[in-house]
Amino acid sequence: xxxxxxxxxxxxxxxxxxxxxxxxxxxxxxxxxxxxxxxxxxxxxxxxxxxxxxxxxxxxxxxxxxxxxxxxxxxxxxxxxxxxxxxxxxxxxxxxxxxxxxxxxxxxxxxxxxxxxxxxxxxxxxxxxxxxxxxxxxxxxxxxxxxxxxxxxxxxxxxxxxxxxxxxxxxxxxxxxxxxxxxxxxxxxxxxxxxxxxxxxxxxxxxxxxxxxxxxxxxxxxxxxxxxxxxxxxxxxxxxxxxxxxxxxxxxxxxxxxxxxxxxxxxxxxxxxxxxxxxxxxxxxxxxxxxxxxxxxxxxxxxxxxxxxxxxxxxxxxxxxxxxxxxxxxxxxxxxxxxxxxxxxxxxxxxxxxxxxxxxxxxxxxxxxxxxxxxxxxxxxxxxxxxxxxxxxxxxxxxxxxx
Numbered sequence: 001x002x003x004x005x006x007x008x009x010x011x012x013x014x015x016x017x018x019x020x021x022x023x024x025x026x027x028x029x030x031x032x033x034x035x036x037x038x039x040x041x042x043x044x045x046x047x048x049x050x051x052x053x054x055x056x057x058x059x060x061x062x063x064x065x066x067x068x069x070x071x072x073x074x075x076x077x078x079x080x081x082x083x084x085x086x087x088x089x090x091x092x093x094x095x096x097x098x099x100x101x102x103x104x105x106x107x108x109x110x111x112x113x114x115x116x117x118x119x120x121x122x123x124x125x126x127x128x129x130x131x132x133x134x135x136x137x138x139x140x141x142x143x144x145x146x147x148x149x150x151x152x153x154x155x156x157x158x159x160x161x162x163x164x165x166x167x168x169x170x171x172x173x174x175x176x177x178x179x180x181x182x183x184x185x186x187x188x189x190x191x192x193x194x195x196x197x198x199x200x201x202x203x204x205x206x207x208x209x210x211x212x213x214x215x216x217x218x219x220x221x222x223x224x225x226x227x228x229x230x231x232x233x234x235x236x237x238x239x240x241x242x243x244x245x246x247x248x249x250x251x252x253x254x255x256x257x258x259x260x261x262x263x264x265x266x267x268x269x270x271x272x273x274x275x276x277x278x279x280x281x282x283x284x285x286x287x288x289x290x291x292x293x294x295x296x297x298x299x300x301x302x303x304x305x306x307x308x309x310x311x312x313x314x315x316x317x318x319x320x321x322x323x324x325x326x327x328x329x330x331x332x333x334x335x336x337x338x339x340x341x342x343x344x345x346x347x348x349x350x351x352x353x354x355x356x357x358x359x360x361x362x363x364x365x366x367x368x369x370x371x372x373x374x375x376x377x378x379x380x381x382x383x384x385x386x387x388x389x390x391x392x393x394x395x396x397x398x399x400x401x402x403x
Contacts (some may be wrong), residue, residue: 063083116229139210217245291329301365325369
Protein backbone atom coordinates (compact mmCIF):
# COMPACT_ATOMS: atom_id res chain seq x y z
CA UNK A 1 0.00 0.00 0.00
CA UNK A 2 1.08 3.58 -0.47
CA UNK A 3 1.57 4.21 3.23
CA UNK A 4 3.56 1.05 3.91
CA UNK A 5 7.04 2.54 3.53
CA UNK A 6 6.48 5.68 5.55
CA UNK A 7 4.88 3.77 8.43
CA UNK A 8 7.61 1.14 8.20
CA UNK A 9 10.22 3.83 8.84
CA UNK A 10 8.80 4.28 12.35
CA UNK A 11 9.37 0.66 13.42
CA UNK A 12 13.14 0.55 13.67
CA UNK A 13 16.05 0.41 16.09
CA UNK A 14 16.13 3.54 18.25
CA UNK A 15 12.37 4.09 18.39
CA UNK A 16 11.60 4.60 22.08
CA UNK A 17 7.81 4.97 21.83
CA UNK A 18 5.61 1.87 22.11
CA UNK A 19 2.71 3.57 20.30
CA UNK A 20 2.65 6.15 17.50
CA UNK A 21 -0.60 7.75 16.33
CA UNK A 22 -0.95 7.89 12.54
CA UNK A 23 -3.58 9.90 10.66
CA UNK A 24 -4.67 9.11 7.10
CA UNK A 25 -6.75 11.51 5.02
CA UNK A 26 -9.14 10.82 2.14
CA UNK A 27 -11.21 13.00 -0.15
CA UNK A 28 -14.71 13.35 1.23
CA UNK A 29 -17.58 11.44 -0.44
CA UNK A 30 -15.29 9.39 -2.71
CA UNK A 31 -15.41 5.62 -3.12
CA UNK A 32 -12.01 5.40 -1.41
CA UNK A 33 -13.27 7.38 1.60
CA UNK A 34 -16.41 5.25 1.92
CA UNK A 35 -14.44 2.01 1.89
CA UNK A 36 -11.87 3.15 4.44
CA UNK A 37 -14.54 4.70 6.65
CA UNK A 38 -16.45 1.42 6.62
CA UNK A 39 -13.28 -0.48 7.57
CA UNK A 40 -11.83 2.09 9.98
CA UNK A 41 -13.17 0.24 13.01
CA UNK A 42 -11.20 -2.87 11.99
CA UNK A 43 -7.88 -1.47 10.90
CA UNK A 44 -4.97 -0.79 13.21
CA UNK A 45 -2.89 1.08 10.64
CA UNK A 46 0.46 0.53 12.28
CA UNK A 47 0.11 -3.22 12.81
CA UNK A 48 -2.07 -3.75 9.77
CA UNK A 49 -0.06 -2.06 7.06
CA UNK A 50 3.30 -3.54 8.06
CA UNK A 51 2.05 -6.77 9.64
CA UNK A 52 -0.14 -9.80 9.08
CA UNK A 53 -3.09 -7.77 7.72
CA UNK A 54 -1.13 -6.49 4.73
CA UNK A 55 -2.34 -9.23 2.31
CA UNK A 56 -5.96 -8.49 3.30
CA UNK A 57 -5.67 -4.72 3.13
CA UNK A 58 -4.03 -5.04 -0.27
CA UNK A 59 -7.50 -5.97 -1.52
CA UNK A 60 -8.72 -2.43 -0.81
CA UNK A 61 -7.12 -1.03 -3.94
CA UNK A 62 -8.71 -3.73 -6.08
CA UNK A 63 -12.05 -3.17 -4.35
CA UNK A 64 -11.94 0.56 -5.13
CA UNK A 65 -11.17 -0.19 -8.77
CA UNK A 66 -14.08 -2.64 -9.08
CA UNK A 67 -16.54 -0.21 -7.48
CA UNK A 68 -15.42 2.70 -9.66
CA UNK A 69 -15.63 0.59 -12.83
CA UNK A 70 -19.10 -0.76 -11.99
CA UNK A 71 -22.21 0.77 -13.57
CA UNK A 72 -23.67 3.62 -11.45
CA UNK A 73 -26.80 1.66 -10.56
CA UNK A 74 -24.70 -1.35 -9.47
CA UNK A 75 -22.06 0.41 -7.37
CA UNK A 76 -23.82 0.10 -4.03
CA UNK A 77 -24.24 -3.63 -4.50
CA UNK A 78 -20.63 -4.07 -5.64
CA UNK A 79 -19.41 -1.94 -2.73
CA UNK A 80 -21.34 -4.04 -0.20
CA UNK A 81 -19.94 -7.24 -1.69
CA UNK A 82 -16.35 -5.99 -1.62
CA UNK A 83 -16.69 -4.84 1.99
CA UNK A 84 -18.14 -8.19 3.05
CA UNK A 85 -15.21 -10.01 1.44
CA UNK A 86 -12.63 -7.84 3.19
CA UNK A 87 -14.54 -8.14 6.49
CA UNK A 88 -14.40 -11.93 6.24
CA UNK A 89 -10.65 -11.78 5.78
CA UNK A 90 -10.31 -9.52 8.79
CA UNK A 91 -12.49 -11.82 10.88
CA UNK A 92 -10.02 -14.64 10.28
CA UNK A 93 -7.23 -12.48 11.67
CA UNK A 94 -9.03 -11.29 14.80
CA UNK A 95 -7.52 -13.89 17.11
CA UNK A 96 -4.01 -12.97 15.92
CA UNK A 97 -4.67 -9.29 16.53
CA UNK A 98 -5.90 -9.93 20.08
CA UNK A 99 -2.71 -11.87 20.83
CA UNK A 100 -0.37 -9.32 19.29
CA UNK A 101 1.19 -8.47 22.68
CA UNK A 102 1.97 -12.04 23.68
CA UNK A 103 5.59 -13.09 23.33
CA UNK A 104 6.79 -9.61 22.43
CA UNK A 105 10.55 -9.15 22.66
CA UNK A 106 11.74 -7.04 25.59
CA UNK A 107 13.27 -3.75 24.44
CA UNK A 108 16.09 -2.59 26.68
CA UNK A 109 16.24 1.15 27.42
CA UNK A 110 18.65 3.50 25.69
CA UNK A 111 21.17 4.86 28.19
CA UNK A 112 22.02 8.03 26.28
CA UNK A 113 25.77 7.29 26.20
CA UNK A 114 28.03 8.33 23.37
CA UNK A 115 29.00 5.27 21.34
CA UNK A 116 32.57 4.11 22.12
CA UNK A 117 32.83 2.81 18.56
CA UNK A 118 31.46 4.18 15.29
CA UNK A 119 29.57 2.02 12.80
CA UNK A 120 32.42 2.21 10.22
CA UNK A 121 34.87 1.06 12.94
CA UNK A 122 32.49 -1.71 13.94
CA UNK A 123 32.18 -2.81 10.31
CA UNK A 124 35.96 -2.86 9.84
CA UNK A 125 36.67 -4.98 12.91
CA UNK A 126 33.70 -7.32 12.45
CA UNK A 127 34.60 -8.05 8.84
CA UNK A 128 38.26 -8.60 9.75
CA UNK A 129 37.52 -10.84 12.75
CA UNK A 130 38.96 -14.28 12.04
CA UNK A 131 36.03 -15.93 13.81
CA UNK A 132 33.47 -14.28 11.49
CA UNK A 133 35.07 -13.81 8.10
CA UNK A 134 33.71 -17.12 6.79
CA UNK A 135 30.15 -16.23 7.91
CA UNK A 136 30.06 -12.54 6.98
CA UNK A 137 30.83 -12.06 3.29
CA UNK A 138 30.29 -9.12 0.90
CA UNK A 139 27.00 -9.26 -0.98
CA UNK A 140 27.70 -9.05 -4.74
CA UNK A 141 24.10 -8.05 -5.51
CA UNK A 142 23.83 -4.97 -3.25
CA UNK A 143 26.60 -2.51 -2.40
CA UNK A 144 27.56 -1.91 1.26
CA UNK A 145 25.82 -5.08 2.43
CA UNK A 146 26.98 -8.50 3.61
CA UNK A 147 25.57 -12.00 3.50
CA UNK A 148 25.44 -13.52 6.98
CA UNK A 149 25.29 -17.30 7.25
CA UNK A 150 22.87 -17.83 10.13
CA UNK A 151 22.67 -21.57 9.45
CA UNK A 152 23.82 -24.00 6.74
CA UNK A 153 20.59 -23.33 4.83
CA UNK A 154 19.78 -19.71 5.74
CA UNK A 155 21.44 -16.41 4.80
CA UNK A 156 20.50 -12.89 5.85
CA UNK A 157 21.37 -9.63 4.10
CA UNK A 158 22.99 -7.25 6.60
CA UNK A 159 24.58 -3.81 6.60
CA UNK A 160 26.41 -1.42 8.91
CA UNK A 161 25.18 1.59 6.90
CA UNK A 162 21.97 3.27 8.19
CA UNK A 163 21.37 4.81 4.74
CA UNK A 164 21.20 1.35 3.16
CA UNK A 165 18.87 0.17 5.91
CA UNK A 166 16.63 3.22 5.36
CA UNK A 167 16.38 2.29 1.69
CA UNK A 168 15.61 -1.40 2.33
CA UNK A 169 14.10 -1.56 5.86
CA UNK A 170 12.09 -4.72 5.21
CA UNK A 171 14.82 -6.83 3.61
CA UNK A 172 18.13 -5.69 5.16
CA UNK A 173 19.18 -6.10 8.81
CA UNK A 174 21.12 -3.20 10.36
CA UNK A 175 24.03 -4.44 12.47
CA UNK A 176 24.10 -1.81 15.19
CA UNK A 177 23.80 -1.74 18.96
CA UNK A 178 20.34 -2.85 19.98
CA UNK A 179 20.28 -5.50 17.25
CA UNK A 180 19.83 -9.05 18.51
CA UNK A 181 21.75 -10.32 15.47
CA UNK A 182 24.80 -8.18 16.31
CA UNK A 183 24.67 -9.24 19.96
CA UNK A 184 24.66 -12.90 18.90
CA UNK A 185 27.68 -12.36 16.63
CA UNK A 186 29.66 -10.49 19.30
CA UNK A 187 29.03 -13.25 21.82
CA UNK A 188 30.58 -15.73 19.41
CA UNK A 189 33.92 -13.86 19.44
CA UNK A 190 36.14 -15.11 22.30
CA UNK A 191 37.66 -12.51 24.61
CA UNK A 192 41.40 -11.86 24.93
CA UNK A 193 43.55 -14.31 26.85
CA UNK A 194 44.03 -13.28 30.46
CA UNK A 195 47.46 -12.50 31.93
CA UNK A 196 48.71 -11.90 35.48
CA UNK A 197 48.06 -8.36 36.76
CA UNK A 198 49.71 -6.53 33.85
CA UNK A 199 48.53 -4.64 30.77
CA UNK A 200 45.01 -3.34 30.14
CA UNK A 201 42.39 -4.10 32.79
CA UNK A 202 38.98 -5.21 31.51
CA UNK A 203 36.12 -5.04 34.02
CA UNK A 204 32.65 -6.35 33.18
CA UNK A 205 29.35 -7.17 34.80
CA UNK A 206 26.23 -8.87 33.44
CA UNK A 207 23.60 -7.64 35.93
CA UNK A 208 21.54 -5.54 36.45
CA UNK A 209 22.64 -4.20 33.04
CA UNK A 210 25.60 -5.57 31.03
CA UNK A 211 28.56 -3.18 31.11
CA UNK A 212 32.26 -3.38 30.27
CA UNK A 213 35.06 -0.91 30.98
CA UNK A 214 38.76 -0.81 30.03
CA UNK A 215 41.33 0.79 32.34
CA UNK A 216 45.03 1.64 32.09
CA UNK A 217 47.46 3.16 34.57
CA UNK A 218 48.62 6.72 33.98
CA UNK A 219 52.09 8.01 34.82
CA UNK A 220 51.06 8.57 38.43
CA UNK A 221 49.91 4.96 38.72
CA UNK A 222 46.23 5.89 38.85
CA UNK A 223 43.59 3.96 36.86
CA UNK A 224 42.07 5.78 33.87
CA UNK A 225 38.96 4.65 32.00
CA UNK A 226 39.39 4.40 28.22
CA UNK A 227 36.46 6.12 26.44
CA UNK A 228 36.63 4.72 22.90
CA UNK A 229 37.87 1.77 20.91
CA UNK A 230 40.41 4.08 19.28
CA UNK A 231 41.88 4.86 22.70
CA UNK A 232 42.17 1.13 23.45
CA UNK A 233 43.87 0.34 20.14
CA UNK A 234 46.34 3.21 20.60
CA UNK A 235 47.29 1.87 24.05
CA UNK A 236 47.76 -1.64 22.69
CA UNK A 237 49.82 -0.38 19.74
CA UNK A 238 52.05 1.56 22.17
CA UNK A 239 52.60 -1.60 24.22
CA UNK A 240 50.87 -2.15 27.54
CA UNK A 241 52.25 -5.60 28.29
CA UNK A 242 54.76 -4.77 31.01
CA UNK A 243 52.78 -2.41 33.24
CA UNK A 244 51.93 -4.14 36.56
CA UNK A 245 48.78 -3.29 38.57
CA UNK A 246 49.17 -2.88 42.34
CA UNK A 247 46.25 -3.96 44.52
CA UNK A 248 45.41 -0.36 45.47
CA UNK A 249 45.05 0.64 41.78
CA UNK A 250 42.94 -2.45 41.07
CA UNK A 251 40.61 -1.62 43.96
CA UNK A 252 40.36 2.01 42.79
CA UNK A 253 39.46 0.90 39.25
CA UNK A 254 36.76 -1.44 40.58
CA UNK A 255 35.32 1.31 42.79
CA UNK A 256 35.24 3.73 39.84
CA UNK A 257 33.62 1.12 37.61
CA UNK A 258 31.01 0.29 40.26
CA UNK A 259 30.15 3.99 40.74
CA UNK A 260 29.81 4.57 36.99
CA UNK A 261 27.71 1.43 36.58
CA UNK A 262 25.35 2.43 39.42
CA UNK A 263 24.95 5.91 37.89
CA UNK A 264 24.13 4.44 34.49
CA UNK A 265 21.73 1.98 36.08
CA UNK A 266 19.89 4.82 37.85
CA UNK A 267 19.68 6.77 34.59
CA UNK A 268 18.40 3.67 32.83
CA UNK A 269 15.71 3.22 35.49
CA UNK A 270 14.63 6.87 35.05
CA UNK A 271 14.29 6.33 31.31
CA UNK A 272 12.25 3.17 31.91
CA UNK A 273 9.98 5.15 34.24
CA UNK A 274 9.42 7.82 31.58
CA UNK A 275 8.73 5.15 28.96
CA UNK A 276 6.26 3.33 31.20
CA UNK A 277 4.48 6.58 32.06
CA UNK A 278 4.15 7.27 28.34
CA UNK A 279 2.92 3.70 27.81
CA UNK A 280 0.29 4.15 30.53
CA UNK A 281 -0.89 7.43 29.02
CA UNK A 282 -1.12 5.78 25.60
CA UNK A 283 -3.07 2.83 27.01
CA UNK A 284 -5.51 5.19 28.74
CA UNK A 285 -6.03 6.94 25.40
CA UNK A 286 -6.62 3.56 23.72
CA UNK A 287 -9.14 2.69 26.45
CA UNK A 288 -10.97 5.95 25.84
CA UNK A 289 -11.06 5.24 22.10
CA UNK A 290 -12.63 1.83 22.81
CA UNK A 291 -15.25 3.43 25.08
CA UNK A 292 -15.98 6.16 22.58
CA UNK A 293 -16.36 3.67 19.74
CA UNK A 294 -18.57 1.38 21.85
CA UNK A 295 -20.87 4.29 22.76
CA UNK A 296 -21.00 5.28 19.11
CA UNK A 297 -21.91 1.72 18.07
CA UNK A 298 -24.63 1.57 20.75
CA UNK A 299 -26.13 4.77 19.38
CA UNK A 300 -25.84 3.55 15.79
CA UNK A 301 -27.80 0.40 16.61
CA UNK A 302 -30.85 2.58 17.32
CA UNK A 303 -30.68 4.33 13.93
CA UNK A 304 -32.42 2.84 10.86
CA UNK A 305 -29.93 1.44 8.35
CA UNK A 306 -31.14 3.81 5.64
CA UNK A 307 -30.48 6.92 7.78
CA UNK A 308 -26.76 7.09 7.02
CA UNK A 309 -26.77 10.89 7.00
CA UNK A 310 -27.93 11.18 10.62
CA UNK A 311 -25.34 12.70 12.92
CA UNK A 312 -24.26 10.79 16.05
CA UNK A 313 -23.05 12.94 18.94
CA UNK A 314 -21.25 10.96 21.63
CA UNK A 315 -21.33 12.64 25.04
CA UNK A 316 -20.29 11.88 28.60
CA UNK A 317 -23.65 10.37 29.55
CA UNK A 318 -23.47 7.89 26.64
CA UNK A 319 -19.99 6.83 27.73
CA UNK A 320 -20.96 6.33 31.37
CA UNK A 321 -24.02 4.35 30.30
CA UNK A 322 -21.64 1.65 29.04
CA UNK A 323 -21.12 0.67 32.70
CA UNK A 324 -24.41 -1.25 32.51
CA UNK A 325 -22.61 -3.82 30.34
CA UNK A 326 -20.26 -4.44 33.28
CA UNK A 327 -16.82 -5.90 32.51
CA UNK A 328 -14.74 -4.69 30.70
CA UNK A 329 -16.50 -1.35 30.11
CA UNK A 330 -17.03 -0.55 33.81
CA UNK A 331 -13.33 -1.20 34.47
CA UNK A 332 -12.31 0.88 31.43
CA UNK A 333 -14.38 3.79 32.71
CA UNK A 334 -12.54 3.61 36.03
CA UNK A 335 -9.25 3.45 34.16
CA UNK A 336 -9.82 6.58 32.07
CA UNK A 337 -11.28 8.47 35.03
CA UNK A 338 -11.91 12.15 34.26
CA UNK A 339 -10.96 11.61 30.62
CA UNK A 340 -14.65 11.16 29.73
CA UNK A 341 -15.63 14.58 31.07
CA UNK A 342 -16.43 17.15 28.40
CA UNK A 343 -16.53 14.56 25.63
CA UNK A 344 -19.12 16.59 23.74
CA UNK A 345 -16.43 19.19 23.06
CA UNK A 346 -14.10 16.64 21.53
CA UNK A 347 -13.30 16.73 17.84
CA UNK A 348 -14.38 13.06 17.82
CA UNK A 349 -17.79 13.83 19.29
CA UNK A 350 -19.67 14.00 15.99
CA UNK A 351 -19.76 11.63 13.02
CA UNK A 352 -22.32 10.30 10.61
CA UNK A 353 -24.16 7.05 11.20
CA UNK A 354 -22.17 4.09 9.78
CA UNK A 355 -22.84 2.29 6.55
CA UNK A 356 -23.03 -0.97 8.53
CA UNK A 357 -25.69 -3.59 9.00
CA UNK A 358 -27.13 -4.60 12.36
CA UNK A 359 -25.04 -7.77 12.38
CA UNK A 360 -21.89 -5.79 11.61
CA UNK A 361 -22.62 -3.43 14.49
CA UNK A 362 -23.10 -6.38 16.86
CA UNK A 363 -19.80 -7.90 15.74
CA UNK A 364 -18.11 -4.56 16.19
CA UNK A 365 -19.40 -4.18 19.75
CA UNK A 366 -18.19 -7.70 20.55
CA UNK A 367 -14.79 -6.89 19.07
CA UNK A 368 -14.55 -3.75 21.19
CA UNK A 369 -15.40 -5.78 24.27
CA UNK A 370 -12.57 -8.20 23.47
CA UNK A 371 -10.16 -5.36 22.84
CA UNK A 372 -11.14 -3.76 26.16
CA UNK A 373 -10.29 -6.99 27.95
CA UNK A 374 -6.87 -7.07 26.26
CA UNK A 375 -6.22 -3.46 27.34
CA UNK A 376 -7.05 -4.29 30.95
CA UNK A 377 -4.70 -7.29 30.87
CA UNK A 378 -1.93 -5.07 29.51
CA UNK A 379 -2.62 -2.53 32.25
CA UNK A 380 -2.36 -5.17 34.98
CA UNK A 381 0.97 -6.36 33.55
CA UNK A 382 2.57 -2.91 33.72
CA UNK A 383 5.00 -3.13 36.64
CA UNK A 384 6.72 -0.21 38.30
CA UNK A 385 10.44 -0.12 37.38
CA UNK A 386 12.88 -0.83 40.19
CA UNK A 387 16.45 0.42 40.23
CA UNK A 388 18.76 -2.39 41.28
CA UNK A 389 22.14 -1.32 42.61
CA UNK A 390 25.35 -2.94 41.43
CA UNK A 391 26.44 -3.93 44.93
CA UNK A 392 26.38 -7.68 45.40
CA UNK A 393 26.85 -8.51 41.70
CA UNK A 394 30.27 -9.98 40.84
CA UNK A 395 32.65 -7.91 38.71
CA UNK A 396 34.85 -10.00 36.44
CA UNK A 397 38.40 -8.80 35.74
CA UNK A 398 40.77 -9.65 32.91
CA UNK A 399 44.26 -8.34 32.12
CA UNK A 400 45.57 -8.40 28.55
CA UNK A 401 48.20 -6.73 26.43
CA UNK A 402 47.10 -7.50 22.85
CA UNK A 403 44.01 -8.54 20.91
